Structures are given as C-alpha cells and as structure tokens.
Amino acid sequence: xxxxxxxxxxxxxxxxxxxxxxxxxxxxxxxxxxxxxxxxxxxxxxxxxxxxxxxxxxxxxxxxxxxxxxxxxxxxxxxxxxxxxxxxxxxxxxxxxxxxxxxxxxxxxxxxxxxxxxxxxxxxxxxxxxxxxxxxxxxxxxxxxxxxxxxxxxxxxxxxxxxxxxxxxxxxxxxxxxxxxxxxxxxxxxxxxxxxxxxxxxxx
Numbered sequence: 001x002x003x004x005x006x007x008x009x010x011x012x013x014x015x016x017x018x019x020x021x022x023x024x025x026x027x028x029x030x031x032x033x034x035x036x037x038x039x040x041x042x043x044x045x046x047x048x049x050x051x052x053x054x055x056x057x058x059x060x061x062x063x064x065x066x067x068x069x070x071x072x073x074x075x076x077x078x079x080x081x082x083x084x085x086x087x088x089x090x091x092x093x094x095x096x097x098x099x100x101x102x103x104x105x106x107x108x109x110x111x112x113x114x115x116x117x118x119x120x121x122x123x124x125x126x127x128x129x130x131x132x133x134x135x136x137x138x139x140x141x142x143x144x145x146x147x148x149x150x151x152x153x154x155x156x157x158x159x160x161x162x163x164x165x166x167x168x169x170x171x172x173x174x175x176x177x178x179x180x181x182x183x184x185x186x187x188x189x190x191x192x193x194x195x196x197x198x199x200x201x202x203x204x
Contacts, residue, residue, distance in 0.1 A: 020083035024076045034073065038066050041084055044159075045091050051158050053098050054105045061098070065091045080168075088159045089169035092151050099147065109139025141191035145184055152177055153184035 018026075020037060027034035042062060049061035068090050069083075076086065095102060142150060155161045155169060163181070167174040 019081035021078045021081045024073050025078055027073055034070050037083055041087050045087055048158050049091055052095050053102050057098050057101055061091055061094045064094045085161055085165040085169045103143055106139045106143035110136055137192050141188045149180045149184040152180040156181055
C-alpha cells in the first residue's frame with residue numbers, strides 16, 4: 001500500500017467543527033488532516049460502489065477514489081464546503097474503469113434476481129412484490145441504460161445528489177442532467193412492476 005493509501009484509509013473519527021473544504025485546505029500543509037475526509041465519507045463512497053460493482057470491487061473503488069482525491073486535493077474548489085459530490089464523481093470515474101464488471105452484475109441480477117440494496121432504489125421492493133422479481137426487473141433496466149444516463153440516475157438515486165451537484169460532479173450542464181435523468185427514469189419506471197418507481201419518486 002502506498003503512503004497516500006495508508007493515510008486516507010486511516011480509521012480516523014470524522015472531525016467536528018470544520019467543513020470538508022477547510023480540512024482539505026489545511027491538509028495541503030498537514031496531510032494527516034485528510035484522514036478526516038475519509039472518516040466522514042468512506043462509508044458513503046463504499047455504499048455507492050458496492051451497489052454499482054458489487055463486493056468484489058467495492059473496496060478497490062473506495063481505495064482508488066480516496067488516493068486520487070488526496071493527490072488532487074490542491075485543485076479542490078474551496079467554495080464547495082461538502083466534498084461528497086466531488087468524491088462520488090471520482091468514484092464514478094473509477095466505476096467506469098470497471099464498466100464490464102458493473103454490467104455483468106446487472107446481467108446477473110436480470111437473470112436470477114438479487115436482494116436489492118437497503119435504501120435508494122431498494123425502497124422499490126415493497127411487500128406486494130417479491131424482492132427477487134424486483135431485482136431482476138431492476139437489473140434489466142440498469143443494464144439497458146446508456147452509461148451516461150446510468151451515471152446520472154445512480155448519482156441521483158444512490159448518491160443522493162441534486163441536479164446541480166450532479167452537473168458539477170460530471171462536468172456537464174444542468175439541462176443535460178435533466179434530460180438524461182428523464183430518459184433513465186422513464187425506462188426504469190416502465191421496467192419495474194406495480195408502480196414501484198412512482199412510490200420512489202414520492203419519497204424523494
């Protein structure tokens with residue numbers, strides 16, 4: 001493991017009182033401060049990566065995300081107090097390197113079904129639909145999406161980012177986010193049974 005990887009994977013408790021931007025700024029002079037960024041956001045990044053590429057690759061995505069973030073911290077926009085969208089953007093690019101593994105995961109879901117994640121789109125699995133059947137439908141829908149549309153949808157649904165945050169994260173226009181999300185939601189809504197997507201929409 002590199003020195004950077006050891007630093008960002010330190011089991012540090014999230015620091016209270018300073019924003020992410022302040023911690024990143026101070027880490028330029030005191031690199032150990034960056035461990036608090038890991039402490040605050042590693043679980044979120046892991047949950048997002050786990051859903052997209054599964055347990056086989058999630059840890060690697062988390063490690064690569066925080067190592068890349070540490071190396072790029074000097075370019076972080078200090079006007080953004082919350083680093084979560086930035087980190088999820090890096091994680092999304094890491095997932096793109098594992099596109100085949102991600103699509104294999106969705107194909108497997110479509111074939112045999114699977115237990116859905118615990119929240120986000122998992123809320124679509126209600127008592128009137130078997131979780132396995134919902135998993136198959138979700139796998140088919142996600143596999144059928146264009147990669148750009150999938151990134152936008154999953155940053156919205158599993159990353160819990162706003163349109164503005166997604167636009168900044170992916171370096172695209174807000175209107176592009178809106179159109180990609182509209183396409184993706186339409187496809188998923190059509191694929192999932194029993195009006196489950198409408199229930200998810202109401203919960204947002």
